[in-house]
Amino acid sequence: MNCLPAFEFSYARTATGIHLPAPLSLPATGLIWLTGASGAGKSTLLNLIKGLHPEFIHGTLSGGNPAIAPDALYLSQNPHTQIVHERVGEEFFFSLEHRQDSPSEMHTHLKLLAQFGLADFEMMPTAKLSHGQAQRLLLASMLATDPKVLLLDEPTAFLDPQMRADFYRTLHTLKQNACVILIDHHREAVPLVDICWYINERGVIRELPVAQYLDLTSTELEHERAHPQSFTLPDAPSKITLNLSNLVIGYDKKNPLFSIAHATLQSGECAVLCGDNGSGKSTLLNTLAGLLKPLSGEIDLTASGLSVKPRVQMMYVFQHPDSHFFFDTVAEELTQLGVTDVPATLTQFGLDHCAKRSPHQLSEGQKRRLTLLFPILLKKSLIILDEPTFGQDALNAERITRLIQSFKSAGYALIVITHDPVLHQAIADQTWRIRHQHLEVIEAVVT
Amino acid sequence: MMDTARFNTLRLNTHSNAPIRSRPLHDAHVLGILMLFFIGVALPMAWHTVVVLALALAILARIQGMTWRSIVIRLGLALLLSWSIWLWNMVFVAERTPDTIHKANQILLRVTTMTWVALMSGKMLNLRDVVSFALQRGWLSMNIAYALQLGFGSIELMRAEIRRIILSATLRGLNWREKFLQWLPILIFALRHATRGAMSLRARGLHASSARKTFYYNYQSTRAQKRHAWVFLITLVILILMNEI
Numbered sequence: 001m002n003c004l005p006a007f008e009f010s011y012a013r014t015a016t017g018i019h020l021p022a023p024l025s026l027p028a029t030g031l032i033w034l035t036g037a038s039g040a041g042k043s044t045l046l047n048l049i050k051g052l053h054p055e056f057i058h059g060t061l062s063g064g065n066p067a068i069a070p071d072a073l074y075l076s077q078n079p080h081t082q083i084v085h086e087r088v089g090e091e092f093f094f095s096l097e098h099r100q101d102s103p104s105e106m107h108t109h110l111k112l113l114a115q116f117g118l119a120d121f122e123m124m125p126t127a128k129l130s131h132g133q134a135q136r137l138l139l140a141s142m143l144a145t146d147p148k149v150l151l152l153d154e155p156t157a158f159l160d161p162q163m164r165a166d167f168y169r170t171l172h173t174l175k176q177n178a179c180v181i182l183i184d185h186h187r188e189a190v191p192l193v194d195i196c197w198y199i200n201e202r203g204v205i206r207e208l209p210v211a212q213y214l215d216l217t218s219t220e221l222e223h224e225r226a227h228p229q230s231f232t233l234p235d236a237p238s239k240i241t242l243n244l245s246n247l248v249i250g251y252d253k254k255n256p257l258f259s260i261a262h263a264t265l266q267s268g269e270c271a272v273l274c275g276d277n278g279s280g281k282s283t284l285l286n287t288l289a290g291l292l293k294p295l296s297g298e299i300d301l302t303a304s305g306l307s308v309k310p311r312v313q314m315m316y317v318f319q320h321p322d323s324h325f326f327f328d329t330v331a332e333e334l335t336q337l338g339v340t341d342v343p344a345t346l347t348q349f350g351l352d353h354c355a356k357r358s359p360h361q362l363s364e365g366q367k368r369r370l371t372l373l374f375p376i377l378l379k380k381s382l383i384i385l386d387e388p389t390f391g392q393d394a395l396n397a398e399r400i401t402r403l404i405q406s407f408k409s410a411g412y413a414l415i416v417i418t419h420d421p422v423l424h425q426a427i428a429d430q431t432w433r434i435r436h437q438h439l440e441v442i443e444a445v446v447t
Numbered sequence: 448m449m450d451t452a453r454f455n456t457l458r459l460n461t462h463s464n465a466p467i468r469s470r471p472l473h474d475a476h477v478l479g480i481l482m483l484f485f486i487g488v489a490l491p492m493a494w495h496t497v498v499v500l501a502l503a504l505a506i507l508a509r510i511q512g513m514t515w516r517s518i519v520i521r522l523g524l525a526l527l528l529s530w531s532i533w534l535w536n537m538v539f540v541a542e543r544t545p546d547t548i549h550k551a552n553q554i555l556l557r558v559t560t561m562t563w564v565a566l567m568s569g570k571m572l573n574l575r576d577v578v579s580f581a582l583q584r585g586w587l588s589m590n591i592a593y594a595l596q597l598g599f600g601s602i603e604l605m606r607a608e609i610r611r612i613i614l615s616a617t618l619r620g621l622n623w624r625e626k627f628l629q630w631l632p633i634l635i636f637a638l639r640h641a642t643r644g645a646m647s648l649r650a651r652g653l654h655a656s657s658a659r660k661t662f663y664y665n666y667q668s669t670r671a672q673k674r675h676a677w678v679f680l681i682t683l684v685i686l687i688l689m690n691e692i
Binding site: 050052055056071073074075076078080081082083084085086087089090093094095096097098099100101102103104106107123126127138141142145289290291311314315316318320322323324325326327336337360374378380 | 460461462463465466573575576579593596597599600603604608610611612614615616617618619620621631632635636639640642643644645646647648649650651652653659660661662663664
């Protein structure tokens with residue numbers, strides 16, 4: 001059994017950090033669930049355990065050395081940044097080749113590629129993979145090596161529910177022979193958990209019984225529901241109607257991704273766009289935003305009775321929050337958008353004390369909450385959100401859900417991609433499901 | 448299917464062929480031919496030799512899978528890009544004589560053919576496969592090869608990121624001065640991508656001490672590809688001799 005010694009780590013240029021006051025034991029096998037609010041320092045702890053300080057994360061470390069698993073395999077949050085090779089097959093064999101397995105041994109692991117739904121993709125360019133597919137590829141590649149220690153940072157964030165269930169089954173088998181440290185906000189992971197490490201809002205790490213952590217989050221959630229933070233949103237600037245008719249979406253006319261016979265969205269409505277990984281969800285949003293041209297068909301948006309280009313009335317909150325930031329500090333970003341009371345605005349989104357930080361230095365979850373402010377401040381009537389609850393703990397996911405509901409009440413129209421069934425059920429007026437290369441529109445049943 | 452490639456000093460055991468082995472000419476051979484062409488153009492050869500060599504490479508591009516349309520488009524683009532040099536040589540000359548005009552035409556021709564071939568080269572060969580080939584032969588260290596692989600791979604990601612950043616700036620209604628700040632997120636993306644790329648190699652099990660690895664795919668040339676490369680090279684030599692003598 002390995003031991004994580006007591007240590008203290010402070011981020012460069014800030015007073016915040018994480019602190020382990022007493023050593024924690026790392027078992028040879030089992031699943032450790034690393035929990036805490038988004039931005040608490042969970043990814044930082046994984047980086048330290050892997051030994052990526054000081055080359056890749058900057059700050060001051062004192063006390064013991066937390067780099068107890070330098071040979072561990074580590075799946076980070078954004079899968080595309082971890083891909084090295086040009087083709088799926090080459091990427092899959094990356095870790096096995098470095099373990100110096102023989103080609104025939106490597107070949108026996110190809111079944112894992114099939115298990116993760118990538119059997120027919122061996123020669124496909126990795127640049128064409130969706131987030132979910134890229135995540136599956138990296139997971140398959142890592143699991144093929146039978147790792148002894150595996151560090152997983154939100155490994156199921158972009159997986160569809162079926163793939164997620166399959167992954168948890170694989171994890172159940174894997175943890176019998178390996179130690180897995182998992183950051184995951186999905187409750188389906190709970191039955192697999194052997195140990196829970198919790199990082200509180202002050203960055204203090206301690207071991208908690210799983211039941212106690214669940215009680216803690218339940219209490220927080222109940223408190224949040226009893227005393228919800230109010231979102232006072234201005235009404236949508238105009239009433240809009242979005243009509244999509246005979247639309248064909250994709251990159252290549254000979255091989256389109258899918259078609260849309262007819263879909264309509266009006267102010268105050270929310271459409272949840274779903275489909276398997278790689279079915280073309282992000283491609284549709286990119287097409288609406290004007291990043292891609294439709295292969296054929298029409299996109300018609302009317303605002304207060306006048307036909308306008310969709311991008312005039314639209315704000316698109318990307319999966320990659322970094323693409324939204326242009327200024328040195330969070331305060332500057334908000335001031336450019338006309339905010340006068342920066343601290344109060346940030347508090348409403350759980351981003352207290354972030355005003356003077358660079359937006360690029362926030363955690364992935366904090367960045368996402370910051371970008372959700374932009375549509376309100378830009379006064380756009382059509383809001384497109386790509387995985388808005390990705391990387392959020394239960395409390396912040398609850399706040400985001402309520403924010404989306406507030407958007408609807410204020411007359412905004414929304415299109416949301418999400419794999420989160422709770423969010424889906426809470427916000428959807430329509431479900432746009434991509435199946436068999438067609439978009440089906442399913443109206444929500446009003447209860 | 449088990450495939451075993453034999454080298455002079457190296458016996459390589461792989462399981463499957465990489466796509467590079469199914470192309471008419473091996474990409475590493477094409478890269479070598481292109482390098483010879485660029486050296487050749489710098490030599491004092493007759494203008495018609497340069498033209499013939501460029502045409503031969505256009506045929507090679509067609510053989511490697513480019514369409515004639517794509518080849519012609521690149522020729523037009525090369526002419527467009529090179530035209531200013533001809534204009535420069537015609538305008539900024541003390542006295543315009545038949546000799547200076549001839550020289551300006553010569554320079555235009557060489558620059559155009561070089562640009563044309565350079566523009567075609569991106570489609571004629573896959574550099575990432577050439578890197579894997581060199582790594583498999585042991586001509587590149589893993590540190591260099593993976594840095595190159597990540598660099599080539601980041602081009603597509605960078606393109607997508609730039610599209611997102613431009614859209615984000617437009618949707619945010621940034622003015623022209625603020626739009627100029629777009630370089631900031633692009634630069635940050637490039638820096639972060641470089642860091643994450645290096646980090647991902649460590650994260651996925653590559654160590655500074657890693658010196659050896661096995662290969663699942665075979666990136667080496669086939670006998671047929673070697674034969675095709677020799678035939679093409681001999682043809683080029685014959686064409687040069689026919690034009691120069």
